[in-house]
Amino acid sequence: MCRSVPGLFAFTFLWSGLLMGAPLTEAPLPPLNAVASPLKLVDNHISFSEIVLSSNPTEQEKKAAESFAASVKKSTGAEIPILLEATAKSDVKEGVVQIFIGDTSAARAEGLKASALPEETYRLIAKPGKVILVGRDRNRETLHSVDSKPTTWALNQILDQYLGVRWLWPGKLGTYIPKSSSLFVPQLDVTYQPDLMLRRLRLIWSWMSGDVIKKSTLPQLLSQEERDTLIAESVEWLENHQNGQRGNIKYGHAFADWWDKYSKDHPDYFAVPPPGYQQPLPNEKSVKLRLSNPAVIEQIAKEYEEKGAPTIYNVCPNDGYGFDTSEETRKWDWPPNQNIDDIWIGKGNLTARYIHFWNLLYKRLKQINPDVVLISYAYASYRIPPPTPAVEASLILGIVDSYSAYDTWNEWKSRNVRMILRPNWWVVGADAPHIPLQKTADFLKFTRANNLIGIDKDSIGGYWATQGVNYYLMARLIERPNLAKDQIVDEYASAFGPAREKIKQYIAYWEGITEQAGYTNHAGSIVSENPNGIYERLVKEKNISFNPRLGSYWIMPYLYTDEVTGKGEAFLNEAKALLNGDGNAEARERVDFLTQGLVELKTIRDLVAAAAKIKEGDKSALSKAEYKRQVKKLRTLRQQLSRNHVVWGELLYIIEDKLKIPTSEENLTEAAPDLRGR
Numbered sequence: 001m002c003r004s005v006p007g008l009f010a011f012t013f014l015w016s017g018l019l020m021g022a023p024l025t026e027a028p029l030p031p032l033n034a035v036a037s038p039l040k041l042v043d044n045h046i047s048f049s050e051i052v053l054s055s056n057p058t059e060q061e062k063k064a065a066e067s068f069a070a071s072v073k074k075s076t077g078a079e080i081p082i083l084l085e086a087t088a089k090s091d092v093k094e095g096v097v098q099i100f101i102g103d104t105s106a107a108r109a110e111g112l113k114a115s116a117l118p119e120e121t122y123r124l125i126a127k128p129g130k131v132i133l134v135g136r137d138r139n140r141e142t143l144h145s146v147d148s149k150p151t152t153w154a155l156n157q158i159l160d161q162y163l164g165v166r167w168l169w170p171g172k173l174g175t176y177i178p179k180s181s182s183l184f185v186p187q188l189d190v191t192y193q194p195d196l197m198l199r200r201l202r203l204i205w206s207w208m209s210g211d212v213i214k215k216s217t218l219p220q221l222l223s224q225e226e227r228d229t230l231i232a233e234s235v236e237w238l239e240n241h242q243n244g245q246r247g248n249i250k251y252g253h254a255f256a257d258w259w260d261k262y263s264k265d266h267p268d269y270f271a272v273p274p275p276g277y278q279q280p281l282p283n284e285k286s287v288k289l290r291l292s293n294p295a296v297i298e299q300i301a302k303e304y305e306e307k308g309a310p311t312i313y314n315v316c317p318n319d320g321y322g323f324d325t326s327e328e329t330r331k332w333d334w335p336p337n338q339n340i341d342d343i344w345i346g347k348g349n350l351t352a353r354y355i356h357f358w359n360l361l362y363k364r365l366k367q368i369n370p371d372v373v374l375i376s377y378a379y380a381s382y383r384i385p386p387p388t389p390a391v392e393a394s395l396i397l398g399i400v401d402s403y404s405a406y407d408t409w410n411e412w413k414s415r416n417v418r419m420i421l422r423p424n425w426w427v428v429g430a431d432a433p434h435i436p437l438q439k440t441a442d443f444l445k446f447t448r449a450n451n452l453i454g455i456d457k458d459s460i461g462g463y464w465a466t467q468g469v470n471y472y473l474m475a476r477l478i479e480r481p482n483l484a485k486d487q488i489v490d491e492y493a494s495a496f497g498p499a500r501e502k503i504k505q506y507i508a509y510w511e512g513i514t515e516q517a518g519y520t521n522h523a524g525s526i527v528s529e530n531p532n533g534i535y536e537r538l539v540k541e542k543n544i545s546f547n548p549r550l551g552s553y554w555i556m557p558y559l560y561t562d563e564v565t566g567k568g569e570a571f572l573n574e575a576k577a578l579l580n581g582d583g584n585a586e587a588r589e590r591v592d593f594l595t596q597g598l599v600e601l602k603t604i605r606d607l608v609a610a611a612a613k614i615k616e617g618d619k620s621a622l623s624k625a626e627y628k629r630q631v632k633k634l635r636t637l638r639q640q641l642s643r644n645h646v647v648w649g650e651l652l653y654i655i656e657d658k659l660k661i662p663t664s665e666e667n668l669t670e671a672a673p674d675l676r677g678r
Contacts, residue, residue: 027157027161027480027482028153028157028161028190028192028479029124029157029158029161029162029186029188029190030186030188031161031186032162032184032185032186036187037128037187038184038185038186038187039097039126039127039128039129039131039184039185039186039187040095040097040182040184041072041080041097041099041131041183041184041185042072042076042078042080042181042182042183043181043182043184044181044182045076045077045078045181046078047078047079047080047081048095048096048097049080049096049097049098049099049131050080050081050082050083050088050096050097050098050099051065051068051069051080051081051082051083051098051099051101052083052084052085052088052098052099052100052101052104052106053065053082053083053084053085053101053102053104054084054085054101054102054103054104055084055085055086056103057084057101057102058102058137058139059139060137060139060149060151060152061101061102061137061151063152064101064149064151064152064155065082065101065155066082067152067155068080068155068158068159069081069082071159071163071165071175071177072159072163072183074177075163075165075177075178075179075180075183076179076180076181076182076183078183080099085100085104085105092129096129097129097130097131098129098130098131099130099131099133100130100131100132100133101133101151102114102133102134102151103134104132106130106132107132107133107134110125110132112132112134113134114134114135114136114137115136117134117135117136117150118136118193118246119136119148119193119246119247120136120148120150120193120194120244120245120246121135121136121150121191121192121193122134122135122136122150122151122153122154122190122191122192123135123190123191123192124154124188124189124190124191124192125188125189125190126185126186126187126188126189127187127189128187131185133151133154133155134151135149135150135151135152135153135154136148136150137149137150137151137152138244145235146200146203146235146238146239146243146244147239147244148244148245148246149239149244150192150193152239152240153192153242153479154192156240157192158183158185159177162183162184162185163177163178163180163183164178164180164494165177165178166491166492166494166495167237167240167241167475168468168472168492168495169237169464169468169471169472169645170230170233170234170236170237170464170645171230171233171644171645173586173589173590173593173644174237174464174468174645176494176495178494194242194244194478194479195481196452196453196454196455196478197245197246197247197249197453197454198245198247198249198420198453198454198455198456199242199243199244199245199454199455199478200243200244200245200454200455200456200457201238201241201243201455201457201459201460201471201474201475201478202456202457202458202459202460203231203234203235203238203459203460204459204460204461204651217664217666218650218653218654218657218664219635219638219639219649219650219653219664220650221635221638221639221642221649221650222639222642222643222649222650226643227650230642230643230645230648233645234460234645237475238475241475241476241478241479242478242479243475243478245454247312248310248311248312249312249375249396249420249454250312250314251312251314251316251375251376251377251396251398252314252316253285253316253317253318253319254314254315254316254317254318254376255287255289255317255318256284256285256286256318256319257285258270258287258289259279259280259284259285259287260284262299263279263280263287266295266299267279268290268293268295269289269290269293269295269296269299270287270288270289270290271287271288271289271290271322271323271324271325271326272290272324272325272326272329273322273325273344274325274340274341274344277344279322281321281322282320282321282322282674282676283320285318285319286318286319286320286321286322286677287318287322288317288318288322288323288324289317289324290324290326290328290329291324291329291332291353291354291356291357292324292326292328292329292331292332292357293328297357297360297361297364298364300315300361300364300365301361301364301365301367301368304365304368304369304372305368309365309368309369309372310369311369311371311372311373312373312375312396313365313372313373313374313375314375314376315358315361315374315375315376316375316376316377316379316398317354317376317377317379317382319677319678320346320676320677320678321344321345321346321676321677322344322677323343323344323346323348323350323381324343324353325340325343325344329353330343330353332352332353332356332357333348333349333350333352333353334349334351334352334386334387334388335349335386345676345677346380346381346524346525346676346677347381347525348381349381349382349384349386350381350382351378351381351382351383351384351385351386352386352388352389353382354376354382355385355386355389355390355391355393356389358374358376358391358393358395359389359391359392359393361374361393362374362392362393362394362395363392372394373394373395373396374393374394374395374396375395375396375397375398376395376396376397376398377397377398377399377400377422378397378398378399378400378401378408378412379398379400379523379524380400380523380524380525380677380678381524381525381677383399383400383401383408383523383524384408384411385408385411385412385415390415391415391416391417395417395418396417396418396419396420396453397412397417397418397419397420398419398420398421398422398456399412399419399420399421399422399423400422400423400424400523400524401423401521401523401527402423402425402521402523402527402529403423403425403436403439403440403442403443403521404439404443404521404527404529405443405523405527406443406446409446409447409450410450412451413450413451417451418451418453419447419450419451419452419453420452420453420454420455420456421444421447421452421454421455421456421457422456422457422458423457423458423521423523424458424521424522424523425440425457425521426457426458426459426460426461426467426470426471427458427459427461427522427548427549427552428519428520428521428522428548428552429463429467429514429519429548429552430463430552430553430556430604431463431466431556431597431600431601431604431647431652432463432466432552432556432559432560432601433466433467433510433513433514433568433597433598433601434466434467434470434514434517434519434552435467435469435470435507435510435511435514436470436511436514436515437469437470437473437485437488437489437507437511438485438511440470440473440474441473441477441484441485441488442485444474444477444481445477445481448481455474455478457474461648461651461652461655462645462647462648462651462652463597463647464593464597464645464646464647464648465593465594465595465596465597465598465600465641465645465646465647466594466597466598466600466601469489469492469507472488472491472492473485473488473489476488476491489504489507490504492507493507495586495587495590496575496579496587496590496591497579497583497584497586497587498578498579498581498584498587499574499575499576499578499579499587499591502571502574502575502578503571503575503591503594505571506568506571506572506575506594509567509568509571510568513564516533516534517533517534517535517559518530518531518532518533518534518535518536519533519535519548519551519552520535520536520546520547520548520551521548522547522548522549524677524678525677526546526547526548534559535548535551535555535559538555538558538559539551539555542554542555542558545672547675549659549675550659550661550672550675553604553608553656553659553661554608554612556601556604556605556608556609557605557606557608557609557612560601560602560605562602565598565601565602568598569595569598572591572594572595572598575591576588576591576592576595579591593644593646596641596646597646597647599637600634600637600638600641600646600647603630603633603634603637604634604663606630607627607630607631607633607634607662607663608661608662610623610626610627610630611627611662611668613627614627614668615668627662627668628665631662631663631664631665634663638652638653658673659672659673660672660673
C-alpha cells in the first residue's frame with residue numbers, strides 16, 4: 001500500500017482554520033517495482049481494461065476519462081472503452097480491470113464520496129480487478145479561470161509515472177506521449193492533496209478579452225475562435241500541472257478604489273505628498289494610505305465587516321510610488337529620518353511602517369473575527385524586514401523578490417510569517433531565451449522547506465519557444481518538488497527523440513548565456529543579480545534602463561548578436577539532422593517550434609535596433625523605411641507563430657504598448673512609462 005498523505009490527517013495540520021497538505025513523497029504514486037502483482041491495463045498493445053463512469057458523471061469526470069483513454073491509445077494503440085455504470089456488465093470477463101471514476105457503486109462500497117474529501121484531494125485505490133478513483137473537483141467558472149481538478153491529477157499521475165507522458169507546453173505539439181506496448185499500475189491505496197495551498201502560474205489572457213481587442217489600435221492577429229482555442233489549451237496545461245488553490249486566498253493591490261470612494265469627504269485617508277506635489281499621484285489607483293491615521297483603520301474595519309469578515313483579508317498597498325510622508329507615519333520608519341523625497345518615490349525602506357500598521361489593523365479586525373489572517377505583498381520598498389518592530393499580526397506575505405533573496409526569506413521566516421512565493425521573474429528577458437533554470441530550482445526548493453504555503457508566479461508572457469523550458473520547470477516543481485533540475489530538463493528533451501542530447505546541449509547553452517547576462521530582477525525596485533554581468537555593463541554603457549521590463553528590449557541588439565543566436569541555431573540544425581527517420585516527424589516539428597522562437601527573437605531585435613537608430617537622431621528616409629519594414633515583418637511573423645503558442649503575439653503587443661516599446665509605429669515617439677515602485 002502507498003499513501004501520499006498517510007492516514008489523510010496524520011500529517012496535516014490546521015493553521016488559522018485552513019487545511020494544509022502533507023509533504024509529498026518522491027512521487028504521488030509508487031514505482032511499479034515497489035509493489036507485487038501490478039494490474040494489467042494494456043499488454044502487448046491489447047486493452048485489458050475498461051473505464052466505468054457513474055450513471056450521472058460530471059463533465060469534468062467525462063473529460064478526464066476521455067483524455068486518459070486518448071493518451072493511452074496514442075501511446076499503446078489500445079483502446080480503453082468508456083462505459084456508464086448503468087450499461088456496464090456486472091459479469092466482467094476474467095482478466096479485465098475496471099477503472100471506476102466518480103460516484104460509482106465501487107466507490108460507495110469503499111466508503112468513498114467526493115464531497116467528503118478535503119478540498120483538492122483524490123483517493124485512488126488499485127486492487128485486483130479494480131481501480132477506484134474519487135476526486136473533489138471544482139468546475140471552471142470562466143474561460144480564463146484555472147481550477148482544481150484532482151480527478152485529472154490522479155489519471156495524469158498514472159500517465160506521467162507509468163507511461164512517461166509530458167505536458168511541455170499548451171496544445172497538441174506540446175504534449176509528448178511516448179510509444180509503449182503496455183500499461184501496468186501497481187496495487188496501491190493513495191490519498192493525495194497538494195502540499196501547497198496556492199499554486200498559480202498566472203495567465204494574463206484576460207488582457208486579450210474581446211472588449212480589450214476591439215478597443216485597441218494594436219494589431220489583431222487572430223480570430224476570436226483562434227484566441228479562445230489558445231486560451232483553453234493554456235488553461236488545460238496549467239490544470240494538468242496541478243494549478244489551483246484551496247482556502248480562498250485572494251489578494252492584490254487592495255485599495256485601488258479608495259480615492260474614488262473617499263477622497264472628496266476624507267482626503268485625510270491618503271498619503272501626504274512632499275511639498276510641491278498634489279494627490280492623486282501617480283494616478284488614482286496607486287494612491288497610498290496615510291497609515292498613521294486611526295480613521296483609516298476604522299474604515300478598513302468597516303469594509304471588512306461589510307464583506308462578511310473573511311478569515312483571510314487582503315490589505316496589500318496599492319501599486320507604484322507615492323508613499324506617505326506625514327510626520328506621524330515617518331515616526332514608524334526604520335531606519336529613522338529617511339529622506340522625504342526618497343520615501344515618496346519608494347527608494348527608502350518602509351517595511352517597518354507597514355509592520356506597525358498591520359499589527360494595529362490585526363488587533364482591530366481580530367475584534368470582529370478572532371481567526372482573521374492578514375495577507376499582503378512584501379514588495380518594492382516594503383519587502384525587506386527591519387530589525388523592529390516584531391510581527392504581532394497573523395500574516396501571509398507574497399514575497400516579491402529575486403531568486404537570490406535567501407536572507408530576506410529567512411528574516412521573514414524568523415518572524416513566523418507564512419509566505420507565498422510571488423516573483424516577477426518572467427518579466428525579464430522579453431522574447432529572448434532567458435532561462436535561469438538552476439537558480440529557479442534552487443530557490444524553489446529552499447522556500448519549500450521554509451514556511452512556503454503557495455506559489456503565485458507573475459506572469460506567463462507566452463514566449464513558449466524561447467522560455468518554455470523555464471515555464472515547464474516551475475510547473476513541474478509545483479507538482480513534483482523532489483525532481484532535480486537536470487531530471488526536468490531531461491523530461492523536456494525526451495520529446496525530441498534521437499535529438500534528445502542535442503536539445504539538452506541547446507538548453508545548457510542558453511542557460512549559460514543567461515548566467516553571463518546577469519539581468520537585473522524586478523521586485524518593485526530593481527534588484528541587482530550580477531553587477532559585473534553583461535546586462536548591467538551594457539545598460540550603463542548604452543544608457544539603457546536598469547528596469548528589466550524596459551531594458552530587456554533595448555539591450556537585444558547588443559546581447560543577442562548574430563554570433564550568439566547563430567550558436568543556438570547550430571544546435572537546432574544538428575538536432576534536426578538527427579531526425580530524418582519516418583518515425584521522428586513530431587520531434588522534427590518540435591525542433592522547428594524552437595527554431596521559430598529564435599526567428600521571432602531576431603526579428604524583434606532588428607526592429608528595436610532600427611527604432612533605436614531613429615531615436616538617436618537618424619531621421620533619414622532610409623532609416624524610417626527600414627524601421628517600417630521591420631514593423632511589418634514582425635507583425636506578419638507573429639500572426640503566423642501565434643496560432644501554435646510559439647509566441648502569444650497579441651498579448652506581446654499589449655505588453656509592449658504599456659511599456660511604449662516601438663513594435664507599433666505609434667510608440668516610436670512615446671516616452672517610456674514611469675515604472676517607479678511597479
